[in-house]
Amino acid sequence: MTELVQPARRVIDMPFLRTLARDPMLLFSILFLVAAIVGMVFAEWLAPYDPLRTSLRFRARLPSAEFLLGTDEQGRDILSRILFGFRLTLLTSIAGLTIGVVTGSFIGLFAAYFRKIDMPLMRLIDIILSFPSILIGLGVASATGAGTLGIILALGISTIGPCARVARSAALGVVSMEYISGAKMVGLGDLQILARYVLPNCISSIIVYATLRFGQLVLLGASLSFLGLGVSPPTPELGVMVSQGRSVLFTAPHVAIIPSVAILLLVLSFNVIGDAVRDALDPRMKV
Amino acid sequence: MLIRQLGYRLLISIPVLLCVIALGFVLMMMIPSDPAAIIAGDHATPAALEEIRESLGLNKPMWVQFLLYIERLLQGDMGKSFLNSSDVFSELSRSMEPTAELVIVALLIAIPLGIGMGAAAAWSRGGFIDRLVMALAALGMSAPVFMTGLLLISVVGVHLGWLPVQGRGGPVYTWDGLSHIILPAITVSFIVIGPIARITRTSMLAIINEDFVRTARAKGIGERRVMIAHVLRNALIPTVNVIGLQAGYLLGGVVVTENIFAWPGIGRLAIISITTRDVPMAQGTILFLAISFVMLNIVVDLIGGYLDPRAQRL
Numbered sequence: 001m002t003e004l005v006q007p008a009r010r011v012i013d014m015p016f017l018r019t020l021a022r023d024p025m026l027l028f029s030i031l032f033l034v035a036a037i038v039g040m041v042f043a044e045w046l047a048p049y050d051p052l053r054t055s056l057r058f059r060a061r062l063p064s065a066e067f068l069l070g071t072d073e074q075g076r077d078i079l080s081r082i083l084f085g086f087r088l089t090l091l092t093s094i095a096g097l098t099i100g101v102v103t104g105s106f107i108g109l110f111a112a113y114f115r116k117i118d119m120p121l122m123r124l125i126d127i128i129l130s131f132p133s134i135l136i137g138l139g140v141a142s143a144t145g146a147g148t149l150g151i152i153l154a155l156g157i158s159t160i161g162p163c164a165r166v167a168r169s170a171a172l173g174v175v176s177m178e179y180i181s182g183a184k185m186v187g188l189g190d191l192q193i194l195a196r197y198v199l200p201n202c203i204s205s206i207i208v209y210a211t212l213r214f215g216q217l218v219l220l221g222a223s224l225s226f227l228g229l230g231v232s233p234p235t236p237e238l239g240v241m242v243s244q245g246r247s248v249l250f251t252a253p254h255v256a257i258i259p260s261v262a263i264l265l266l267v268l269s270f271n272v273i274g275d276a277v278r279d280a281l282d283p284r285m286k287v
Numbered sequence: 288m289l290i291r292q293l294g295y296r297l298l299i300s301i302p303v304l305l306c307v308i309a310l311g312f313v314l315m316m317m318i319p320s321d322p323a324a325i326i327a328g329d330h331a332t333p334a335a336l337e338e339i340r341e342s343l344g345l346n347k348p349m350w351v352q353f354l355l356y357i358e359r360l361l362q363g364d365m366g367k368s369f370l371n372s373s374d375v376f377s378e379l380s381r382s383m384e385p386t387a388e389l390v391i392v393a394l395l396i397a398i399p400l401g402i403g404m405g406a407a408a409a410w411s412r413g414g415f416i417d418r419l420v421m422a423l424a425a426l427g428m429s430a431p432v433f434m435t436g437l438l439l440i441s442v443v444g445v446h447l448g449w450l451p452v453q454g455r456g457g458p459v460y461t462w463d464g465l466s467h468i469i470l471p472a473i474t475v476s477f478i479v480i481g482p483i484a485r486i487t488r489t490s491m492l493a494i495i496n497e498d499f500v501r502t503a504r505a506k507g508i509g510e511r512r513v514m515i516a517h518v519l520r521n522a523l524i525p526t527v528n529v530i531g532l533q534a535g536y537l538l539g540g541v542v543v544t545e546n547i548f549a550w551p552g553i554g555r556l557a558i559i560s561i562t563t564r565d566v567p568m569a570q571g572t573i574l575f576l577a578i579s580f581v582m583l584n585i586v587v588d589l590i591g592g593y594l595d596p597r598a599q600r601l
Contacts, residue, residue, distance in 0.1 A: 127306070132534065138542075223433065223539060223543050226431075229562070239433075246547075253445075271428065
């Protein structure tokens with residue numbers, strides 16, 4: 001099968017390094033994210049202490065040479081807990097994002113390509129969009145009980161709706177192109193056309209959406225765990241750490257504030273990188 | 288268009304609410320224990336149990352029970368709490384006022400501040416204020432709600448000792464009530480200030496190039512008046528829509544904030560009932576939040592249509 005008309009490829013025209021040099025925020029965000037991922041993957045080797053070992057002697061210490069970020073209300077090393085916490089927070093968000101983006105993109109692409117099911121699918125999306133994500137989180141948690149699975153489902157479901165809209169509007173521009181009717185004429189099947197022509201031409205919009213969404217999911221997941229709807233306390237998770245730190249907020253505020261700042265930096269990095277990815281891949285969306 | 292749009296919103300809110308009701312019903316069915324036994328208490332006779340089952344329709348087929356459940360909901364009967372057997376509906380109406388108060392005060396802080404910041408940024412486009420406002424907005428949009436709340440508690444409440452940090456005081460026009468609401472309201476307002484500032488700036492910059500602005504300048508109207516009467520006024524339309532789009536985040540922030548500040552509203556009730564597996568109360572709060580969200584969206588549509596007559600004609 002020969003390709004009749006080659007769909008246009010977008011090119012990132014600006015050299016990546018020059019962009020970085022001009023934008024210290026972006027550079028910092030990438031460095032922080034790389035550090036967080038390295039810390040998350042190699043937490044066992046990098047963490048200076050056992051994240052679960054409590055110590056009455058070292059309770060709620062301020063940051064020092066011995067404990068770089070201090071210790072929490074039970075004498076556990078906060079830095080070690082944050083490294084392990086990144087793992088749970090990031091994996092939960094990645095799982096939720098994957099579920100939401102894959103399902104949403106499928107719905108969006110199908111709605112744009114098969115015009116007959118466009119209406120019902122999009123009405124379904126309107127219904128999903130009528131549930132704010134916190135409500136999905138509360139509903140799932142009250143149905144399945146507190147736990148990581150509930151949070152992943154909540155993050156995933158809340159991503160389906162907006163992602164389907166993004167994918168659909170990107171695909172609508174593609175399906176009217178000449179190379180699509182060309183592909184139909186040479187006898188390609190619908191699914192083949194979707195996979196080989198429509199998806200590759202929409203993927204940059206979907207990637208832009210996914211990177212921008214990631215920070216929001218980290219925030220939402222952390223809020224749900226903070227509210228006690230995620231993993232139970234001894235497990236190091238950033239939202240849970242903040243929630244636990246509230247018990248000593250008046251005497252040792254750093255126990256709750258330091259993990260919050262870790263979440264802030266994580267989300268900020270994702271937002272800055274998401275903006276940069278959008279500017280690079282999809283200049284039309286620039287606000 | 289506005290009427291059609293409203294009609295559509297109302298129409299899709301029916302399946303939305305049915306979904307929530309069905310979820311609540313399934314939750315009820317999933318409880319392993321016998322609701323009749325819970326309601327009757329420990330010392331109930333079998334006859335009394337049977338009577339409660341009869342009155343609740345627990346011995347009827349599933350679909351009849353579902354219809355009965357909807358009927359009870361329509362009558363405002365949402366059952367009784369498992370924890371203290373208080374009536375869910377009256378508990379909800381008691382929590383509604385504090386939540387509404389919190390949201391309104393937060394918006395009263397966020398809207399003028401956000402619009403002002405966005406307008407200032409647009410005015411000094413590319414300058415120091417612009418970059419400062421955009422950086423603050425990015426920071427505000429990335430900060431977890433609980434971080435803002437806990438920082439305010441530990442700095443303003445505890446370290447400086449200026450304001451109380453837990454619970455709700457008297458009416459909001461007294462110092463007691465006002466002092467209690469300031470910190471939680473600032474916390475909630477932080478969620479929407481960033482998005483409001485960003486959209487105000489963007490839409491002002493877009494409108495500055497419109498023909499009618501050039502005409503206004505050509506007429507010799509002062510720059511300040513052009514900016515306020517022509518540019519800012521038209522820039523408010525997308526801002527209203529953004530507040531509607533942010534309503535979901537706002538709701539999430541309210542739930543977290545109420546839990547941090549022990550604010551006796553719906554969000555706190557929801558979390559307490561979910562974490563204690565108080566199913567009737569949990570489904571009541573979730574249903575209530577879903578209804579309020581749907582209604583909020585309708586109100587935002589109405590305001591948007593009022594501000595932008597084009598939306599009605601299209």
